[in-house]
Amino acid sequence: MSPSVLRRKLLRDLRGRVWQALAVASVTFLGVCLFVASYLAYESLDHSYTVSQERTNLADMTLDVVRVTEAEVREVAALDGVAAADWQVVADLPVVVPDGVDPEGRRGRVLAEGRFITVPLGRQPHLNQVVVEEGSYPDAAGEVLVERHFADHHGLGPGSTLLLQTPAGDEPLTVSGVAVSPEYLWVARSRQDFMPAPAEFGVVFAPRETLAAAAEGLLPPGFATEAGNRLIYSLDPEAEADPDTVLERVKEVLGAANILAATPRHKLVGIELLQMDLEGLRETAIAFPFLFLTVAAFIVAEMMNRRVDEERVAIGTLMATGVGRRAVLGHYGSFALLVGLFGAVPGVAVGLALGGRMAVLYATVLKIPFVTAHVDWLVVTAGLALGVGAALAPGLLAARRAAALSPAEAMRPFVQAGAGPGPGSGARRTGRSGRTVRTGPARLLLPLWLRLAGRNLARHPIRTAGTALGVAAALVLIITTGGMLDSMDWGVRLVMEKSEVYDLRVAWLRPARAADIREAVSGIEGVEQLEVILALPVQVTRAAGGGEDGAAGPGGRTDDTEAGEAYNTVLYGLPAAGAGAPAARGLMNPVDSRGVILEPSRGQVVISSNIAAKLGISPGDEVRLRLLPDGPELTATAGPLSMSLVGNSAAMLLEDAAAGFGLEGCANVALITTAPGRRVEVRDALQDLPGVARVSDAAAMGELMRTALNLADAVLWVMLLFAVVLAAAILFNTVTVSVLERRRELATMRAIGMRAARVGWVVTTENALIAALGLAAGFPLALAVLRFFVRLFASDLFTLPVHVYPRTVAAAFIGVGLTLLIAQRPSLRHVARMDLAESAKLRE
Amino acid sequence: MPSAETLVRLERAEKTYGTDVKIRALKPTDLEFRRGELVVVLGPSGSGKTTLLNLIGGLDRPSAGRVLVDGVSLGSLDPDALADFRRDKVGFVFQFFNLIPSLTARENVELAAELSGTADRIDPILEAVGLADRAGHLPGQLSGGEQQRVAIARALVKDPPLLLCDEPTGAVDFETGKAILGLLQEAVQRRGKTVLIVTHNSALAAMATRLIRLKDGAVASDEKRPSPSPAAELVW
Numbered sequence A: 001m002s003p004s005v006l007r008r009k010l011l012r013d014l015r016g017r018v019w020q021a022l023a024v025a026s027v028t029f030l031g032v033c034l035f036v037a038s039y040l041a042y043e044s045l046d047h048s049y050t051v052s053q054e055r056t057n058l059a060d061m062t063l064d065v066v067r068v069t070e071a072e073v074r075e076v077a078a079l080d081g082v083a084a085a086d087w088q089v090v091a092d093l094p095v096v097v098p099d100g101v102d103p104e105g106r107r108g109r110v111l112a113e114g115r116f117i118t119v120p121l122g123r124q125p126h127l128n129q130v131v132v133e134e135g136s137y138p139d140a141a142g143e144v145l146v147e148r149h150f151a152d153h154h155g156l157g158p159g160s161t162l163l164l165q166t167p168a169g170d171e172p173l174t175v176s177g178v179a180v181s182p183e184y185l186w187v188a189r190s191r192q193d194f195m196p197a198p199a200e201f202g203v204v205f206a207p208r209e210t211l212a213a214a215a216e217g218l219l220p221p222g223f224a225t226e227a228g229n230r231l232i233y234s235l236d237p238e239a240e241a242d243p244d245t246v247l248e249r250v251k252e253v254l255g256a257a258n259i260l261a262a263t264p265r266h267k268l269v270g271i272e273l274l275q276m277d278l279e280g281l282r283e284t285a286i287a288f289p290f291l292f293l294t295v296a297a298f299i300v301a302e303m304m305n306r307r308v309d310e311e312r313v314a315i316g317t318l319m320a321t322g323v324g325r326r327a328v329l330g331h332y333g334s335f336a337l338l339v340g341l342f343g344a345v346p347g348v349a350v351g352l353a354l355g356g357r358m359a360v361l362y363a364t365v366l367k368i369p370f371v372t373a374h375v376d377w378l379v380v381t382a383g384l385a386l387g388v389g390a391a392l393a394p395g396l397l398a399a400r401r402a403a404a405l406s407p408a409e410a411m412r413p414f415v416q417a418g419a420g421p422g423p424g425s426g427a428r429r430t431g432r433s434g435r436t437v438r439t440g441p442a443r444l445l446l447p448l449w450l451r452l453a454g455r456n457l458a459r460h461p462i463r464t465a466g467t468a469l470g471v472a473a474a475l476v477l478i479i480t481t482g483g484m485l486d487s488m489d490w491g492v493r494l495v496m497e498k499s500e501v502y503d504l505r506v507a508w509l510r511p512a513r514a515a516d517i518r519e520a521v522s523g524i525e526g527v528e529q530l531e532v533i534l535a536l537p538v539q540v541t542r543a544a545g546g547g548e549d550g551a552a553g554p555g556g557r558t559d560d561t562e563a564g565e566a567y568n569t570v571l572y573g574l575p576a577a578g579a580g581a582p583a584a585r586g587l588m589n590p591v592d593s594r595g596v597i598l599e600p601s602r603g604q605v606v607i608s609s610n611i612a613a614k615l616g617i618s619p620g621d622e623v624r625l626r627l628l629p630d631g632p633e634l635t636a637t638a639g640p641l642s643m644s645l646v647g648n649s650a651a652m653l654l655e656d657a658a659a660g661f662g663l664e665g666c667a668n669v670a671l672i673t674t675a676p677g678r679r680v681e682v683r684d685a686l687q688d689l690p691g692v693a694r695v696s697d698a699a700a701m702g703e704l705m706r707t708a709l710n711l712a713d714a715v716l717w718v719m720l721l722f723a724v725v726l727a728a729a730i731l732f733n734t735v736t737v738s739v740l741e742r743r744r745e746l747a748t749m750r751a752i753g754m755r756a757a758r759v760g761w762v763v764t765t766e767n768a769l770i771a772a773l774g775l776a777a778g779f780p781l782a783l784a785v786l787r788f789f790v791r792l793f794a795s796d797l798f799t800l801p802v803h804v805y806p807r808t809v810a811a812a813f814i815g816v817g818l819t820l821l822i823a824q825r826p827s828l829r830h831v832a833r834m835d836l837a838e839s840a841k842l843r844e
Numbered sequence B: 001m002p003s004a005e006t007l008v009r010l011e012r013a014e015k016t017y018g019t020d021v022k023i024r025a026l027k028p029t030d031l032e033f034r035r036g037e038l039v040v041v042l043g044p045s046g047s048g049k050t051t052l053l054n055l056i057g058g059l060d061r062p063s064a065g066r067v068l069v070d071g072v073s074l075g076s077l078d079p080d081a082l083a084d085f086r087r088d089k090v091g092f093v094f095q096f097f098n099l100i101p102s103l104t105a106r107e108n109v110e111l112a113a114e115l116s117g118t119a120d121r122i123d124p125i126l127e128a129v130g131l132a133d134r135a136g137h138l139p140g141q142l143s144g145g146e147q148q149r150v151a152i153a154r155a156l157v158k159d160p161p162l163l164l165c166d167e168p169t170g171a172v173d174f175e176t177g178k179a180i181l182g183l184l185q186e187a188v189q190r191r192g193k194t195v196l197i198v199t200h201n202s203a204l205a206a207m208a209t210r211l212i213r214l215k216d217g218a219v220a221s222d223e224k225r226p227s228p229s230p231a232a233e234l235v236w
Ligand SMILES: Nc1ncnc2c1ncn2[C@@H]1O[C@H](COP(=O)(O)OP(=O)(O)OP(=O)(O)O)[C@@H](O)[C@H]1O
Pocket: A838, B017, B018, B023, B024, B025, B043, B044, B045, B046, B047, B048, B049, B050, B051, B052, B200
């Protein structure tokens, strides 16, 4: 037999298994394409971010301070290891957009919160430059730059006017241009509120002179002219100084007590969020292709091993007639290689084309100023290698098994050659050692067809395990993605229905008398429920004492937001149930992940579990809270831990908070529910109340949250679809192969008088047993994987409660079952229609 | 013993294979088999012996003509009825045994017994084919001749009126062959079964009550043999 005949056999095999080959090729194609496209996009974006940060000289370290002066900045700049330093004023101030767009999309006067960040007049700062995309850099006092997101939402451009709300009245500011900054590619207000509606929150870059003149009386004395509340500096790359050592030196200059938070560049909220987002892309870029290629490898292993088993006699005969082992190896190996190439090559091509597009699209949506799409050939090569390898590796294993057959044994019917235990082998017992198969009492209890099914599973343990694994994998895929969707839904529902049940939230610039606030707000028509609370910026520390790290230092001054010693968040002072609120339940309630409302008792503080985790606080610990920037401190006992979907917070009784911080009888936030259809009117009226800094619309917020989650939902739904397709592919392949492999056996059953339906029943029972095995193993695994993923993505910014609705579990189980039923139909039809005369004549 | 009764009748039954090049595996044939006959069909390889058996056993449908068993035309049966027919009327001994590899010898027999509700016959039959001590072994652990005996036990256990055997002695030694043939002969003589044995081994002719020679898909001769010799006396 010449190799050319083998080549003809190869082609015939390919044609004969065109569907299986296509299935492998398309799964490989998807895996490679996804990998190349998303990894290239990831690299391009990562690179674009870095370039954007470097070109704008974004500072390496940002220190929020009580006060920093020009002189101190010069001192810091002269420090060893510091390349440059600067100060800024960062102040959140109420501004009115006279012709803005409110959260409902109506044009008109809109009150928003502006984050004013100072820049030099007439020239870009050395550190933290902005990229002016429209109009020009402000060169006259009274001019400002507005950040792209805010400008786009309100339709602001050069020449537009903003009105800064000051106690003295409206201060007009002229927009000279629209800019972006790498720090605010994701516009986050704080770690507690990182998805503010662009209607209500925007960044404004204001020359110091502009802010000093306009915000007089709103800022501490000297701010914006000679002092600020933020020190930024960059490290000298030449000096190679340790960032921590440099920070220590800076602290000495400023005085540790002066520093509220020190944030390295990568921990700035906006940057961290983008990085998390990017990390998500990278993980997807790896996890999904990995999944696809595993499935491809699984199918190839299954297909090839069975082919070798099936063709054992033929292989033996070929070898007996003089075909060499290498030819056999090559024959089976090249089948796998061809299938792999068939999927991987187009996968790389399409992936290359898509990767560039994805990066550009992403960059446009995120308004990244500098986009660099580059092609990393290493990624392309890796994609190709992975794709081909996924098919070739299991193919070669099977081929080796074929080549290792001894001709004499291979040609002997029934007896499995003693070749290596490659996957799918180990099937039939070797030799005739006379070991009897025990047929114990089971045979008295179970009908033969059931025993036959069970026996088949036991006789092919690797195939059974493989199929059960496939079923388990299918279930894990579906429950993990479905559970993510459920958890997301559950989390949103907790927030919307239990935790934050108000329609509008009004913040005053400064705490005022609660009675006055109540009076002013309840006078507005359409207000139904009203709850007056305190919302204060605080720094949380675990009180030293019982803890092992008593070295937290006096007052546990913050060193770094991630240092695990102190954490800045917002503290809510909430009225006791029934006391302040007319409703039995408050309008804002801390809840745990199961949706149980946690009411802080006297002297207790309820903090988010993610803060607790960061600071190592558990219920019962003493917790110290300091009012920011430099207010008094109070101590409370940690109560039960609460769940916050986005951000984090602490909550205690209003009286406790007010007493502890010397704010008796005061409040600064009103929570309101409105009569049906009156929300917008009420909001307009609230905006006009004196001293009001911000009115946030829970509906608008909810809308925004929904949009963001819908996007995540969409991704998850696509994943779910993939999961279902992959699950179906696995199940389909296994079932088809296992039926076709036993064609002769099934034909014999029919020949001795078993009806086709009965034969089908045997096969179905077998598949059902495997499914039960796979489902039983898969369910706990699925929950574990879900929990793992939720934990993986949990941070102080985002925490998801793990929750799987029973309907998801039911759907997954029924889905897998139905898929199995459908997957076996074609092969069962084949069994019903097969030519008995021909099948019975075949030799094993 | 109602020996004169017709069990199988072929009416111009024929089988052709292929579409472009027609292979006439069996030319139009008229044949009748009665109960109690032991028919040996002799013919060289490719003469249509297996084809004839498959038609009679309802494994295959004739291209033209009819096959009647017990007065019922097999062509008129739907697949399920055909399966029931095979279950109740026919015992097959295949040329290549066709045992279920994942069932033990006993279970292979049991599978057939279960189908026809004759479970009480399993052990005596296994005893009769001399496999009682290997009953718990899988086909892969048995020799070719032992596998053949399992196949015969599987056909006999159903106690069908018609036994169709394709080269039943092809894979076994002389002694085993004679034992197997003895079992078949006994089924005819004691129980009035109809047995069709197809083979190219002309030594088997001696035990037949009727001898048919096939050549190129057609009956070349068909003779009654009034005094068949016992299987134990065969020589080849
Ligand atoms: N499925 C088929 N397609 C084409 N030709 C076939 C098919 N089955 C049988 N034949 C042909 O029909 C003829 C008769 O075949 P059959 O199997 O009945 O022979 P046989 O007498 O049983 O031979 P052997 O003693 O070798 O088993 C042969 O020439 C064979 O090649």
